[in-house]
Amino acid sequence: MIRTFEKRAEQKISGFQSPAADYLEGRLDITEKIVIDPHATFYFQMQGNTMAGYGICDGDILVIDRSLKPIEGAFVIAFVAGFFNCRLLLKDKQGFFLKNDSDIVRETEMEVLQIWGVVSSVCRNVLPKALRTGRYKDVCTL
């Protein structure tokens, strides 16, 4: 992603000009590593632990990039039987299927395989409960 503007407050210098002034760069911004195409990116949230075996836990925020092509081995958001599901997309001789810890749904069991988008990354709050207070309550969760 292109850095559009530097998020740095202007410093009013009262004494000496900083020797670093000529060498300033924009500070790192984590969204550059998480959101590649902001105009194709959506956020969903995982509910429940049916994907825990694949490292996606309850409460995780999923970053969905619709511009990506869903291929074998990708975690995808699929719309199955009236619900949005996060699943691993796999393929064998019989065709595509969706998998999580407990079950497998074959393409043939659905009218159409409705893939909404590809999960490009997962954001999780790893703080212990005691630290999840105040401003830190909602780190990577809601």
Add this chain to the structure above:
Amino acid sequence: MFALCDCNNFYASAERLFRPELNGKPVVVLSNNDGCVIARSEEAKACGIKMGDPEFLVRDLIKKFSIHVFSSNYVLYGDMSERVMHNLSRWFPRLDVYSIDEAFGWLGGIGNLDTYVPMVRNSVVQNTGIPVSIGVAPTKTLAKLANKLSKKCGGVMVLDTDEKISAAVKDFPVSDLWGVGRQYYKKFQELGITTAGELREMPEMWFKQHLTVMGQRMWNELWGRPAIPLDAVRENTKGITVSRSFRNYIEQPDILAEAVTLYASRLAEKLRREQLRCLYLQVFLYTNKNREDHPQHFPSYTHKLLLASNNTTDLVSIAVKVAQRLFKDGVKYRKAGVIATGLVPESELQLNVFAAHDSGKKDKVSAVLDKLNLAYGRGTLRMATEGFEKKWRLKHEYLSKGYTTRWPDIIKVI
């Protein structure tokens, strides 16, 4: 070559993107205050629902065909529109956004349109999830026409040869032409002209004489000669309006003041965003003209400011004073609004000899207001006269969530 890109049944499509179970089902979106139908999915059109139908008149149809109803969720539509326009702008050397769901693109220097345009469409549909149609032609009028036709053949229509254009205009109804309103349509009907093909066969002089220069432009455009440049339609803003219907009738001046405070605050915000100040502030009130048993009152008053202003404090205090003066006891008001006219750029403030101006201070307050509301969400800091209960607030019973703009509203997956 020009391309007209527009989103198919935009509001309905935006709602369905987050409710895929409604794909293939009839969906309608209602206007502010859940008044009229302003968007329909194809299936809803087939059920006989017309654009602009009042909700209470189609209630039976809605029930009969179990049509899904949404209140208008402009937060969602605004964000989805921005996504569509950004995605489109990657493909066109120039893109002029024409409305929330339409944009004119310029395809200068791009060859092989027959493969390029479908590529554009696929990419935008994939990235945003919103179905779009693209019509391409040498003029804007024809691009608009191609766009209409494209909806029936996969969402892309390129009219790049005279033969293709002739075939396209041949049966195209004049009433669907860009720029044909009721007046023009009446004239065409009198002459028995029903298709765009027939229309363009008329001599140029006839257009000039009967339809002024606009008609002459249309004639040229129909023959594939560009007469409307890319940004010709855009005009300078002449006035900015904020007006809304109330949920229930307002019969007390205090409550009216609350509503008007909110509208004037929003107006001031809009002016500041456009870096404009207004010299005139108009306030108007409406009663429900369909209720003949109610006393009717449609007062309006335009206040001239001594000094052009865009700060919330000034505009709110004027609007409230005017509204309370317009208010009559015993009348049930249905709608109110504020209009800013006499707009001048912020940089061209003309001072008044006879007025003391301390507005620098108020401008600073307004700037702080904008900053806080940007950081913490709209309405965090507001004028106290806006009140807290807001019983007059718009009705939106079937409002969907801010799926893409509010963290608590993002979609949960299992």
